[in-house]
Amino acid sequence: MEIRRRILEEQHYCHQCNCDTQVELREELQKDTIKGITINTLVNVPFCANCGSEIYIAKINDDNLDKINYNYRIVTGRILVSEIEQLLEMYNIGAKPLSLLLGWGECTIPRYLTGQMPNVENSEKLKSIIRNPYVFNELFNKNKHKLTNIAQKKVEGALANYDVSTLNEANEIAENSLIQFYSKNPNIYNGMKTFEIKKLINSILYFANLCREVYITKMNKLLWYSDMLCFKRSSFSITGLQYQRINYGPVPLKYYWIYGSLSETYFNLEITESGTKIQTFREFDESIFSKEELQALFDVGQKFKNWYAGELSGYSHNERAYIETNHRELISFNYAKELSLN
Numbered sequence: 355m356e357i358r359r360r361i362l363e364e365q366h367y368c369h370q371c372n373c374d375t376q377v378e379l380r381e382e383l384q385k386d387t388i389k390g391i392t393i394n395t396l397v398n399v400p401f402c403a404n405c406g407s408e409i410y411i412a413k414i415n416d417d418n419l420d421k422i423n424y425n426y427r428i429v430t431g432r433i434l435v436s437e438i439e440q441l442l443e444m445y446n447i448g449a450k451p452l453s454l455l456l457g458w459g460e461c462t463i464p465r466y467l468t469g470q471m472p473n474v475e476n477s478e479k480l481k482s483i484i485r486n487p488y489v490f491n492e493l494f495n496k497n498k499h500k501l502t503n504i505a506q507k508k509v510e511g512a513l514a515n516y517d518v519s520t521l522n523e524a525n526e527i528a529e530n531s532l533i534q535f536y537s538k539n540p541n542i543y544n545g546m547k548t549f550e551i552k553k554l555i556n557s558i559l560y561f562a563n564l565c566r567e568v569y570i571t572k573m574n575k576l577l578w579y580s581d582m583l584c585f586k587r588s589s590f591s592i593t594g595l596q597y598q599r600i601n602y603g604p605v606p607l608k609y610y611w612i613y614g615s616l617s618e619t620y621f622n623l624e625i626t627e628s629g630t631k632i633q634t635f636r637e638f639d640e641s642i643f644s645k646e647e648l649q650a651l652f653d654v655g656q657k658f659k660n661w662y663a664g665e666l667s668g669y670s671h672n673e674r675a676y677i678e679t680n681h682r683e684l685i686s687f688n689y690a691k692e693l694s695l696n
Protein backbone atom coordinates (compact mmCIF):
# COMPACT_ATOMS: atom_id res chain seq x y z
CA MET A 355 0.00 0.00 0.00
CA GLU A 356 1.19 3.47 -0.83
CA ILE A 357 2.21 5.42 2.26
CA ARG A 358 0.54 8.77 2.61
CA ARG A 359 2.71 11.57 4.00
CA ARG A 360 2.02 15.15 4.75
CA ILE A 361 3.79 18.00 6.52
CA LEU A 362 2.03 19.50 9.53
CA GLU A 363 1.42 23.22 9.39
CA GLU A 364 2.74 23.87 12.88
CA GLN A 365 6.18 22.96 14.21
CA HIS A 366 6.81 20.64 17.17
CA TYR A 367 9.66 20.02 19.52
CA CYS A 368 12.13 17.27 18.56
CA HIS A 369 14.30 15.87 21.36
CA GLN A 370 17.02 14.76 18.97
CA CYS A 371 17.34 18.14 17.31
CA ASN A 372 16.55 19.95 20.59
CA CYS A 373 14.43 22.56 18.84
CA ASP A 374 11.06 23.03 17.14
CA THR A 375 11.12 21.43 13.72
CA GLN A 376 8.82 20.60 10.83
CA VAL A 377 6.82 17.44 11.36
CA GLU A 378 5.96 14.86 8.74
CA LEU A 379 2.88 12.69 9.35
CA ARG A 380 3.04 9.22 7.87
CA GLU A 381 0.09 6.88 7.64
CA GLU A 382 0.93 3.45 8.99
CA LEU A 383 -1.12 0.31 9.36
CA GLN A 384 -0.98 -0.58 13.04
CA LYS A 385 -1.89 -4.01 14.39
CA ASP A 386 -3.33 -4.14 17.88
CA THR A 387 -4.51 -7.20 19.71
CA ILE A 388 -7.28 -6.40 22.15
CA LYS A 389 -8.70 -9.30 24.15
CA GLY A 390 -7.49 -11.77 21.53
CA ILE A 391 -8.92 -9.88 18.58
CA THR A 392 -6.52 -8.31 16.11
CA ILE A 393 -7.47 -4.88 14.86
CA ASN A 394 -5.77 -3.22 11.89
CA THR A 395 -5.94 0.54 12.00
CA LEU A 396 -4.49 3.21 9.75
CA VAL A 397 -2.83 5.59 12.20
CA ASN A 398 -0.80 8.77 11.76
CA VAL A 399 2.76 8.71 13.06
CA PRO A 400 4.66 12.00 13.41
CA PHE A 401 8.34 12.16 12.46
CA CYS A 402 10.83 15.00 12.64
CA ALA A 403 11.33 16.19 9.05
CA ASN A 404 14.85 17.20 9.97
CA CYS A 405 16.41 14.11 11.62
CA GLY A 406 13.72 11.52 10.93
CA SER A 407 13.12 10.42 14.52
CA GLU A 408 9.62 9.75 15.76
CA ILE A 409 7.96 12.51 17.76
CA TYR A 410 5.22 12.28 20.38
CA ILE A 411 2.29 14.65 19.84
CA ALA A 412 -0.50 14.17 22.37
CA LYS A 413 -3.33 15.25 20.07
CA ILE A 414 -2.28 12.85 17.31
CA ASN A 415 -1.78 10.03 19.79
CA ASP A 416 -5.31 10.62 21.13
CA ASP A 417 -6.76 10.62 17.62
CA ASN A 418 -5.02 7.31 16.90
CA LEU A 419 -6.45 5.77 20.07
CA ASP A 420 -9.92 6.96 19.05
CA LYS A 421 -9.52 5.27 15.66
CA ILE A 422 -8.39 1.99 17.23
CA ASN A 423 -11.29 2.13 19.67
CA TYR A 424 -13.73 2.83 16.82
CA ASN A 425 -12.38 -0.08 14.76
CA TYR A 426 -12.54 -2.44 17.71
CA ARG A 427 -16.17 -1.56 18.26
CA ILE A 428 -16.98 -2.08 14.59
CA VAL A 429 -15.17 -5.43 14.46
CA THR A 430 -16.74 -6.77 17.63
CA GLY A 431 -20.16 -5.28 16.94
CA ARG A 432 -20.05 -3.20 20.13
CA ILE A 433 -22.20 -0.13 20.26
CA LEU A 434 -20.41 3.01 19.04
CA VAL A 435 -20.11 6.22 21.05
CA SER A 436 -22.10 7.98 18.33
CA GLU A 437 -24.91 5.43 18.69
CA ILE A 438 -25.06 6.00 22.43
CA GLU A 439 -25.27 9.73 21.74
CA GLN A 440 -28.06 9.05 19.28
CA LEU A 441 -29.86 7.02 21.94
CA LEU A 442 -29.69 9.86 24.49
CA GLU A 443 -31.06 12.25 21.91
CA MET A 444 -33.79 9.84 20.85
CA TYR A 445 -35.25 9.60 24.36
CA ASN A 446 -34.16 13.07 25.55
CA ILE A 447 -32.33 11.60 28.51
CA GLY A 448 -28.94 12.24 30.09
CA ALA A 449 -26.15 9.68 30.42
CA LYS A 450 -26.49 9.33 34.19
CA PRO A 451 -30.30 9.00 34.27
CA LEU A 452 -30.12 6.36 31.53
CA SER A 453 -27.57 4.40 33.58
CA LEU A 454 -30.01 4.51 36.50
CA LEU A 455 -32.96 3.35 34.36
CA LEU A 456 -30.90 0.38 33.26
CA GLY A 457 -30.03 -0.45 36.83
CA TRP A 458 -26.33 0.21 36.21
CA GLY A 459 -23.92 2.36 38.18
CA GLU A 460 -24.55 6.05 37.62
CA CYS A 461 -21.20 6.52 35.84
CA THR A 462 -21.46 3.54 33.49
CA ILE A 463 -22.76 5.37 30.43
CA PRO A 464 -20.72 8.54 31.05
CA ARG A 465 -17.66 6.26 30.98
CA TYR A 466 -18.77 4.62 27.72
CA LEU A 467 -19.13 8.06 26.19
CA THR A 468 -15.53 8.90 27.03
CA GLY A 469 -14.19 5.76 25.41
CA GLN A 470 -14.51 2.86 27.85
CA MET A 471 -15.60 -0.28 26.02
CA PRO A 472 -19.00 -1.66 27.04
CA ASN A 473 -19.14 -5.42 27.56
CA VAL A 474 -21.15 -7.41 25.01
CA GLU A 475 -24.17 -7.73 27.28
CA ASN A 476 -24.50 -4.01 27.96
CA SER A 477 -23.78 -3.21 24.34
CA GLU A 478 -26.63 -5.47 23.18
CA LYS A 479 -28.96 -4.00 25.79
CA LEU A 480 -28.28 -0.48 24.53
CA LYS A 481 -28.74 -1.56 20.93
CA SER A 482 -32.08 -3.15 21.71
CA ILE A 483 -33.44 0.05 23.22
CA ILE A 484 -32.33 2.02 20.16
CA ARG A 485 -34.21 -0.43 17.96
CA ASN A 486 -37.28 -0.80 20.13
CA PRO A 487 -38.95 2.17 21.83
CA TYR A 488 -41.27 -0.45 23.31
CA VAL A 489 -38.38 -1.98 25.25
CA PHE A 490 -37.27 1.43 26.43
CA ASN A 491 -40.79 2.31 27.51
CA GLU A 492 -41.05 -0.86 29.60
CA LEU A 493 -37.79 -0.05 31.29
CA PHE A 494 -38.88 3.54 31.89
CA ASN A 495 -42.16 2.53 33.50
CA LYS A 496 -40.38 0.12 35.77
CA ASN A 497 -37.60 2.42 36.94
CA LYS A 498 -38.72 6.00 36.38
CA HIS A 499 -38.94 6.59 40.13
CA LYS A 500 -35.14 6.68 40.05
CA LEU A 501 -35.23 9.85 37.92
CA THR A 502 -35.98 13.44 38.95
CA ASN A 503 -39.38 14.85 37.99
CA ILE A 504 -37.81 17.04 35.34
CA ALA A 505 -35.93 14.13 33.79
CA GLN A 506 -39.13 12.06 33.75
CA LYS A 507 -41.05 14.84 31.99
CA LYS A 508 -38.37 15.12 29.31
CA VAL A 509 -38.43 11.40 28.59
CA GLU A 510 -42.23 11.32 28.49
CA GLY A 511 -42.16 14.16 25.94
CA ALA A 512 -39.73 12.20 23.76
CA LEU A 513 -41.69 8.96 24.09
CA ALA A 514 -44.79 10.71 22.79
CA ASN A 515 -43.06 10.67 19.37
CA TYR A 516 -42.98 6.90 19.23
CA ASP A 517 -45.55 4.19 19.18
CA VAL A 518 -44.64 2.12 22.19
CA SER A 519 -47.72 -0.08 22.27
CA THR A 520 -46.30 -3.32 20.93
CA LEU A 521 -43.00 -4.91 20.15
CA ASN A 522 -44.22 -6.01 16.72
CA GLU A 523 -44.43 -2.47 15.51
CA ALA A 524 -40.93 -1.72 16.63
CA ASN A 525 -39.50 -2.50 13.27
CA GLU A 526 -41.90 -0.24 11.49
CA ILE A 527 -40.89 2.51 13.87
CA ALA A 528 -37.23 1.82 13.20
CA GLU A 529 -37.85 1.98 9.46
CA ASN A 530 -39.82 5.19 9.82
CA SER A 531 -37.01 6.80 11.74
CA LEU A 532 -34.59 5.80 8.98
CA ILE A 533 -36.93 7.36 6.43
CA GLN A 534 -37.15 10.54 8.47
CA PHE A 535 -33.41 10.77 8.84
CA TYR A 536 -32.43 10.12 5.23
CA SER A 537 -35.24 11.90 3.45
CA LYS A 538 -33.74 15.11 2.17
CA ASN A 539 -34.66 16.98 -0.99
CA PRO A 540 -32.76 15.61 -3.96
CA ASN A 541 -29.24 17.06 -3.90
CA ILE A 542 -25.75 16.15 -4.99
CA TYR A 543 -25.06 14.24 -1.76
CA ASN A 544 -27.96 11.80 -2.14
CA GLY A 545 -27.56 11.32 -5.88
CA MET A 546 -30.48 13.66 -6.70
CA LYS A 547 -32.82 11.07 -5.29
CA THR A 548 -35.31 11.05 -2.43
CA PHE A 549 -34.47 8.20 -0.07
CA GLU A 550 -36.28 4.97 -0.94
CA ILE A 551 -36.10 2.47 1.89
CA LYS A 552 -37.46 -0.41 -0.19
CA LYS A 553 -34.64 0.05 -2.68
CA LEU A 554 -32.09 0.16 0.12
CA ILE A 555 -33.46 -3.02 1.70
CA ASN A 556 -33.58 -4.84 -1.62
CA SER A 557 -30.12 -3.68 -2.67
CA ILE A 558 -28.81 -5.20 0.56
CA LEU A 559 -30.78 -8.38 -0.11
CA TYR A 560 -29.47 -8.54 -3.68
CA PHE A 561 -25.82 -8.43 -2.59
CA ALA A 562 -26.38 -10.65 0.45
CA ASN A 563 -27.93 -13.32 -1.77
CA LEU A 564 -25.26 -12.95 -4.44
CA CYS A 565 -22.20 -13.17 -2.21
CA ARG A 566 -22.38 -16.27 -0.07
CA GLU A 567 -21.30 -14.31 2.96
CA VAL A 568 -20.83 -10.61 3.15
CA TYR A 569 -19.49 -8.38 5.89
CA ILE A 570 -20.90 -4.97 6.64
CA THR A 571 -17.63 -3.34 5.55
CA LYS A 572 -18.04 -4.90 2.10
CA MET A 573 -21.77 -4.21 1.88
CA ASN A 574 -21.08 -0.51 2.51
CA LYS A 575 -18.83 -0.38 -0.54
CA LEU A 576 -21.23 -2.39 -2.73
CA LEU A 577 -24.02 0.06 -1.95
CA TRP A 578 -21.80 3.03 -2.67
CA TYR A 579 -20.51 1.64 -5.96
CA SER A 580 -23.97 0.73 -7.21
CA ASP A 581 -25.40 4.14 -6.27
CA MET A 582 -22.45 5.94 -7.88
CA LEU A 583 -22.52 3.80 -11.01
CA CYS A 584 -26.25 4.28 -11.48
CA PHE A 585 -25.77 8.03 -11.01
CA LYS A 586 -22.95 8.08 -13.55
CA ARG A 587 -25.19 6.45 -16.13
CA SER A 588 -28.56 8.05 -15.38
CA SER A 589 -27.91 11.14 -13.17
CA PHE A 590 -29.84 9.48 -10.33
CA SER A 591 -28.65 7.14 -7.59
CA ILE A 592 -30.64 4.05 -6.59
CA THR A 593 -31.27 4.40 -2.86
CA GLY A 594 -30.93 8.12 -2.15
CA LEU A 595 -28.50 7.36 0.69
CA GLN A 596 -25.81 9.83 1.68
CA TYR A 597 -22.26 8.54 1.98
CA GLN A 598 -19.44 9.60 4.21
CA ARG A 599 -15.68 9.18 3.85
CA ILE A 600 -14.10 7.26 6.72
CA ASN A 601 -10.83 5.33 6.98
CA TYR A 602 -12.39 2.17 5.55
CA GLY A 603 -13.58 4.01 2.46
CA PRO A 604 -17.01 5.37 1.54
CA VAL A 605 -19.83 4.26 3.85
CA PRO A 606 -23.53 5.17 4.12
CA LEU A 607 -23.99 7.88 6.74
CA LYS A 608 -24.86 6.21 10.08
CA TYR A 609 -24.62 2.81 8.46
CA TYR A 610 -24.60 0.91 11.77
CA TRP A 611 -28.04 2.34 12.36
CA ILE A 612 -29.29 1.06 8.99
CA TYR A 613 -28.13 -2.49 9.63
CA GLY A 614 -29.28 -2.41 13.25
CA SER A 615 -32.75 -1.19 12.28
CA LEU A 616 -33.29 -3.69 9.49
CA SER A 617 -31.68 -6.75 11.04
CA GLU A 618 -33.87 -9.57 12.32
CA THR A 619 -36.64 -8.57 9.91
CA TYR A 620 -34.70 -8.76 6.64
CA PHE A 621 -31.39 -10.36 7.56
CA ASN A 622 -29.37 -11.57 10.52
CA LEU A 623 -26.18 -10.01 11.76
CA GLU A 624 -23.56 -12.37 13.03
CA ILE A 625 -20.67 -10.92 14.98
CA THR A 626 -17.43 -12.73 14.17
CA GLU A 627 -13.81 -12.00 14.86
CA SER A 628 -13.36 -10.64 11.35
CA GLY A 629 -16.37 -8.35 11.49
CA THR A 630 -20.13 -8.31 11.37
CA LYS A 631 -21.53 -10.69 8.79
CA ILE A 632 -24.88 -10.26 7.04
CA GLN A 633 -26.90 -13.37 6.32
CA THR A 634 -30.29 -13.19 4.72
CA PHE A 635 -33.19 -15.54 4.52
CA ARG A 636 -35.25 -13.32 2.24
CA GLU A 637 -35.52 -13.16 -1.54
CA PHE A 638 -34.81 -9.85 -3.22
CA ASP A 639 -37.64 -8.13 -5.08
CA GLU A 640 -36.42 -6.97 -8.48
CA SER A 641 -39.79 -5.55 -9.53
CA ILE A 642 -39.26 -2.31 -7.57
CA PHE A 643 -36.12 -1.33 -9.52
CA SER A 644 -35.81 0.40 -12.89
CA LYS A 645 -33.80 -1.23 -15.68
CA GLU A 646 -30.82 1.09 -15.09
CA GLU A 647 -30.87 0.42 -11.36
CA LEU A 648 -30.92 -3.34 -11.82
CA GLN A 649 -28.07 -3.10 -14.32
CA ALA A 650 -25.94 -1.09 -11.87
CA LEU A 651 -26.58 -3.62 -9.07
CA PHE A 652 -25.78 -6.46 -11.45
CA ASP A 653 -22.54 -4.92 -12.78
CA VAL A 654 -21.23 -4.03 -9.32
CA GLY A 655 -22.18 -7.47 -8.04
CA GLN A 656 -20.42 -9.25 -10.90
CA LYS A 657 -17.25 -7.23 -10.48
CA PHE A 658 -16.88 -7.48 -6.73
CA LYS A 659 -18.75 -10.59 -5.58
CA ASN A 660 -15.60 -12.61 -4.91
CA TRP A 661 -13.53 -9.78 -3.44
CA TYR A 662 -12.61 -9.64 0.23
CA ALA A 663 -13.82 -6.61 2.18
CA GLY A 664 -10.24 -5.43 2.66
CA GLU A 665 -9.44 -5.63 -1.06
CA LEU A 666 -12.55 -3.67 -1.94
CA SER A 667 -11.76 -1.14 0.74
CA GLY A 668 -8.25 -0.67 -0.67
CA TYR A 669 -9.66 -0.39 -4.20
CA SER A 670 -12.11 2.30 -3.16
CA HIS A 671 -9.24 4.34 -1.69
CA ASN A 672 -8.06 5.01 -5.24
CA GLU A 673 -11.31 6.62 -6.31
CA ARG A 674 -11.07 10.37 -6.79
CA ALA A 675 -14.27 10.66 -4.74
CA TYR A 676 -12.40 9.18 -1.79
CA ILE A 677 -9.06 10.96 -2.29
CA GLU A 678 -10.54 14.42 -2.63
CA THR A 679 -13.15 14.24 0.12
CA ASN A 680 -12.05 15.15 3.63
CA HIS A 681 -12.25 12.65 6.47
CA ARG A 682 -15.82 12.22 7.78
CA GLU A 683 -17.30 14.53 5.15
CA LEU A 684 -20.14 13.62 2.81
CA ILE A 685 -19.07 12.40 -0.62
CA SER A 686 -20.49 14.29 -3.57
CA PHE A 687 -22.04 12.33 -6.45
CA ASN A 688 -20.27 14.82 -8.75
CA TYR A 689 -17.32 12.42 -8.55
CA ALA A 690 -19.38 9.73 -10.25
CA LYS A 691 -18.15 10.83 -13.66
CA GLU A 692 -14.62 9.84 -12.60
CA LEU A 693 -15.65 6.52 -11.05
CA SER A 694 -13.42 3.59 -12.06
CA LEU A 695 -16.48 1.60 -13.21
CA ASN A 696 -18.38 2.34 -16.39
Ligand SMILES: [Zn+2]
Nearest residue numbers: 368371402405
Ligand atom coordinates in the same frame (compact mmCIF):
# COMPACT_ATOMS: atom_id res chain seq x y z
ZN1 LIG B 1 14.72 15.96 14.83
